[in-house]
Amino acid sequence: MEYKLMDRAALENKLAELQAQYDAFEQMHLNLNMARGKPSADQLALSDGLFRAIEADSPMQGADHMEIRNYGVLTGLVEMRQIFADLLGVNVDNVILGGSSSLNLMFDYISQCMTHGVCGGTPWFGQEIKFLCPVPGYDRHFGILQYFGIEMIPVEMLPTGPDMDAIESLVQDPSVKGMFCVPKYSNPGGITFSDETVERVAKLKPAASDFRIIWDNAYAIHDVSDTPDTLREIFSACAQYGSEDMIIEVASFAKVTFPGACVSCIIASDKNLAQIRGRLSYQIINHDKINQMRHAAFFKDAAGVLVHMKKHAAILKPKFDIVLQAFERHLQGKGIASWTKPNGGYFISLDVPDGCAKRVVSLCKQAGLILTGAGATYPLGNDPRDRNIRIAPTFPSTQELSQAMEVLCLCIEIASIEKLLND
Amino acid sequence: MEYKLMDRAALENKLAELQAQYDAFEQMHLNLNMARGKPSADQLALSDGLFRAIEADSPMQGADHMEIRNYGVLTGLVEMRQIFADLLGVNVDNVILGGSSSLNLMFDYISQCMTHGVCGGTPWFGQEIKFLCPVPGYDRHFGILQYFGIEMIPVEMLPTGPDMDAIESLVQDPSVKGMFCVPKYSNPGGITFSDETVERVAKLKPAASDFRIIWDNAYAIHDVSDTPDTLREIFSACAQYGSEDMIIEVASFAKVTFPGACVSCIIASDKNLAQIRGRLSYQIINHDKINQMRHAAFFKDAAGVLVHMKKHAAILKPKFDIVLQAFERHLQGKGIASWTKPNGGYFISLDVPDGCAKRVVSLCKQAGLILTGAGATYPLGNDPRDRNIRIAPTFPSTQELSQAMEVLCLCIEIASIEKLLND
Numbered sequence: 001m002e003y004k005l006m007d008r009a010a011l012e013n014k015l016a017e018l019q020a021q022y023d024a025f026e027q028m029h030l031n032l033n034m035a036r037g038k039p040s041a042d043q044l045a046l047s048d049g050l051f052r053a054i055e056a057d058s059p060m061q062g063a064d065h066m067e068i069r070n071y072g073v074l075t076g077l078v079e080m081r082q083i084f085a086d087l088l089g090v091n092v093d094n095v096i097l098g099g100s101s102s103l104n105l106m107f108d109y110i111s112q113c114m115t116h117g118v119c120g121g122t123p124w125f126g127q128e129i130k131f132l133c134p135v136p137g138y139d140r141h142f143g144i145l146q147y148f149g150i151e152m153i154p155v156e157m158l159p160t161g162p163d164m165d166a167i168e169s170l171v172q173d174p175s176v177k178g179m180f181c182v183p184k185y186s187n188p189g190g191i192t193f194s195d196e197t198v199e200r201v202a203k204l205k206p207a208a209s210d211f212r213i214i215w216d217n218a219y220a221i222h223d224v225s226d227t228p229d230t231l232r233e234i235f236s237a238c239a240q241y242g243s244e245d246m247i248i249e250v251a252s253f254a255k256v257t258f259p260g261a262c263v264s265c266i267i268a269s270d271k272n273l274a275q276i277r278g279r280l281s282y283q284i285i286n287h288d289k290i291n292q293m294r295h296a297a298f299f300k301d302a303a304g305v306l307v308h309m310k311k312h313a314a315i316l317k318p319k320f321d322i323v324l325q326a327f328e329r330h331l332q333g334k335g336i337a338s339w340t341k342p343n344g345g346y347f348i349s350l351d352v353p354d355g356c357a358k359r360v361v362s363l364c365k366q367a368g369l370i371l372t373g374a375g376a377t378y379p380l381g382n383d384p385r386d387r388n389i390r391i392a393p394t395f396p397s398t399q400e401l402s403q404a405m406e407v408l409c410l411c412i413e414i415a416s417i418e419k420l421l422n423d
Numbered sequence: 424m425e426y427k428l429m430d431r432a433a434l435e436n437k438l439a440e441l442q443a444q445y446d447a448f449e450q451m452h453l454n455l456n457m458a459r460g461k462p463s464a465d466q467l468a469l470s471d472g473l474f475r476a477i478e479a480d481s482p483m484q485g486a487d488h489m490e491i492r493n494y495g496v497l498t499g500l501v502e503m504r505q506i507f508a509d510l511l512g513v514n515v516d517n518v519i520l521g522g523s524s525s526l527n528l529m530f531d532y533i534s535q536c537m538t539h540g541v542c543g544g545t546p547w548f549g550q551e552i553k554f555l556c557p558v559p560g561y562d563r564h565f566g567i568l569q570y571f572g573i574e575m576i577p578v579e580m581l582p583t584g585p586d587m588d589a590i591e592s593l594v595q596d597p598s599v600k601g602m603f604c605v606p607k608y609s610n611p612g613g614i615t616f617s618d619e620t621v622e623r624v625a626k627l628k629p630a631a632s633d634f635r636i637i638w639d640n641a642y643a644i645h646d647v648s649d650t651p652d653t654l655r656e657i658f659s660a661c662a663q664y665g666s667e668d669m670i671i672e673v674a675s676f677a678k679v680t681f682p683g684a685c686v687s688c689i690i691a692s693d694k695n696l697a698q699i700r701g702r703l704s705y706q707i708i709n710h711d712k713i714n715q716m717r718h719a720a721f722f723k724d725a726a727g728v729l730v731h732m733k734k735h736a737a738i739l740k741p742k743f744d745i746v747l748q749a750f751e752r753h754l755q756g757k758g759i760a761s762w763t764k765p766n767g768g769y770f771i772s773l774d775v776p777d778g779c780a781k782r783v784v785s786l787c788k789q790a791g792l793i794l795t796g797a798g799a800t801y802p803l804g805n806d807p808r809d810r811n812i813r814i815a816p817t818f819p820s821t822q823e824l825s826q827a828m829e830v831l832c833l834c835i836e837i838a839s840i841e842k843l844l845n846d
Contacts, residue, residue, distance in 0.1 A: 051477060051481075069470075070681070099711070101708065104707045107705060125538060125546070261711040287523065287683070288683065
């Protein structure tokens with residue numbers, strides 16, 4: 001029965017009952033953390049072969065005959081560039097490797113736009129610059145924009161991707177210079193842009209000639225369910241409209257091997273890459289080629305990576321199931337929550353009643369469960385309806401996760417009834 | 424006998440004789456490269472223990488109990504920060520680790536100044552900004568300044584470091600916002616700042632409150648000779664004058680382990696680090712902790728690094744000797760060249776007669792020997808006297824180096840006599 005249909009006395013009784021359960025959890029002094037999208041210990045162990053992928057007696061030159069232990073190869077080893085190219089369906093010539101962080105590549109790209117503009121255009125510094133931000137979205141994208149003083153315009157995420165009607169209208173404003181997005185298994189909703197959304201992105205005609213979409217393909221190969229999503233390749237979609245220059249794609253092996261110690265890449269049109277490569281030549285002599293070779297040697301090729309991703313999926317599927325089953329068991333039919341059911345990625349997006357997200361996160365914290373902060377999925381941490389919470393099920397063990405979900409669902413029920421009683 | 428004292432006929436005879444030798448070299452189709460400061464193959468092999476420094480069954484947590492294979496530890500593992508702190512004589516709290524490149528840290532620091540200013544000051548973007556550049560100097564420093572459109576003011580290097588009289592005067596200009604320098608075993612001169620120079624740097628009173636010195640301590644522990652230089656620690660010198668905020672120090676293990684696959688660090692005052700750390704929190708989740716741990720495990724501590732550096736010195740000393748002995752043998756007393764005699768670092772700075780550096784580099788190239796481009800040691804590649812050449816003796820084998828030096832000295836003689844004949 002939906003809680004909103006219950007009378008006050010029934011709600012008060014229910015709340016007292018839930019409160020007693022909550023008190024019991026508090027007595028347990030739990031220490032559970034679902035705050036960030038981190039792989040679990042058993043996922044990390046899948047990549048321990050990296051430690052012996054290159055040894056002192058391994059070949060120290062790759063296909064380009066360059067010594068990997070010395071300076072050189074500005075854009076990265078071709079072996080690893082090819083693996084990214086094959087996984088993402090792009091041309092290897094359009095792939096440049098970064099260091100261990102695609103976040104850093106995105107930050108640096110925006111930094112480049114600020115001081116040097118886009119492909120010879122006016123630097124963004126000092127101009128009024130706006131970016132479109134599909135919401136709920138990834139807090140670290142918003143962080144980059146905040147750091148550079150770029151105004152963020154929220155755009156609603158629909159089951160097919162961001163609201164393209166809104167985007168097509170907003171890009172008529174020449175101060176709208178770009179958009180950050182996660183096109184496959186979005187953070188936090190796990191939504192994949194539909195083919196039609198990709199098509200509409202490709203045929204956008206922004207007023208700003210220096211409009212750039214940061215296409216953060218963080219979960220391109222991160223299927224969890226047996227019925228994975230497919231994302232239409234963006235550059236081939238753009239090719240029909242000559243809009244390839246609009247896209248700056250990044251990806252990394254953060255959730256393939258070791259987060260923060262992996263290999264990242266940036267993929268862009270020849271014109272954009274010329275600018276990025278030019279900057280790179282002042283910035284660094286080369287990123288860590290040994291780690292690039294280590295990854296290439298461990299996986300051999302893109303097929304090797306996909307086999308590896310199946311092992312991740314086998315670990316992650318039960319965790320996603322625990323979350324979804326707990327939501328169904330405790331919240332279904334009560335009219336107090338809705339959630340996404342992703343086929344991959346690292347997150348589930350949860351909506352609780354308006355005005356309740358902060359209260360839920362706070363109740364959880366008091367009971368020993370750390371969630372991603374309420375509001376984190378919105379620009380400047382401001383969820384105008386205070387209802388969205390990002391659920392990150394990957395890091396805890398299944399046992400911890402089961403317990404965490406009991407606490408979370410309980411806190412959602414409590415916060416929801418409190419709200420009904422106070423309205 | 425000095426060539427300038429010889430009469431025209433004698434010079435012409437000498438030139439013909441040298442030209443015959445040059446022709447013989449040309450016939451040999453040599454392929455020699457002394458362009459960059461790269462360690463040689465046997466130096467790289469010294470660090471091959473890194474490949475087994477961490478294995479799959481090694482402890483995956485450091486002193487801070489953080490899993491090195493997962494996200495976290497923004498400022499780097501304390502084990503590696505401590506090693507840098509001990510080697511450089513600074514407080515570990517003032518050391519933040521970067522990725523595999525200190526060049527990238529310097530580039531990023533200037534980028535930060537451009538868009539965000541220094542510690543709350545006005546961003547440099549759009550202002551007239553000048554930097555002091557001790558010359559001859561490091562081309563990649565000049566490259567960063569060029570990229571950001573910063574005007575470069577050359578300051579002459581003396582045997583004691585940069586001309587401090589000039590610097591004390593130039594910093595009275597409020598548009599002079601900083602200086603790049605290599606205070607120990609400078610690139611290319613191998614000059615170490617004297618204690619008095621360090622003292623005078625520390626007590627500078629620049630007109631610009633956001634004046635910053637990029638103290639690129641690239642060769643802090645890179646002794647070659649048995650009578651190494653010592654550099655006075657800059658932050659303790661500054662402490663007397665309260666000028667610690669003026670210094671941004673960087674260092675790396677590029678020439679300790681593997682160039683481009685090592686660990687770098689940035690060292691600064693609490694106030695500067697607060698700004699850098701703030702930026703870092705938007706920029707990256709963490710740099711590669713596995714590689715940090717690999718380095719810390721391989722060396723154990725600062726003493727372990729110093730033992731390792733002795734092995735580098737044993738390889739490098741004969742190479743520096745080959746260069747210096749060839750110069751003495753072929754050029755001494757002829758009044759056509761002067762060179763530095765460094766106790767460490769990676770380079771020797773050579774001055775040929777005014778207007779001859781490009782000709783020497785070009786003659787060498789034609790005979791199969793690639794040198795660092797003439798002019799590279801000056802801002803915008805412009806050596807106003809066209810006389811300085813950076814000699815990088817580390818990469819070739821001793822046999823190749825001996826041959827390269829024969830070619831180089833011959834080309835210097837030819838160019839010098841050509842000039843005398845044309846004057």
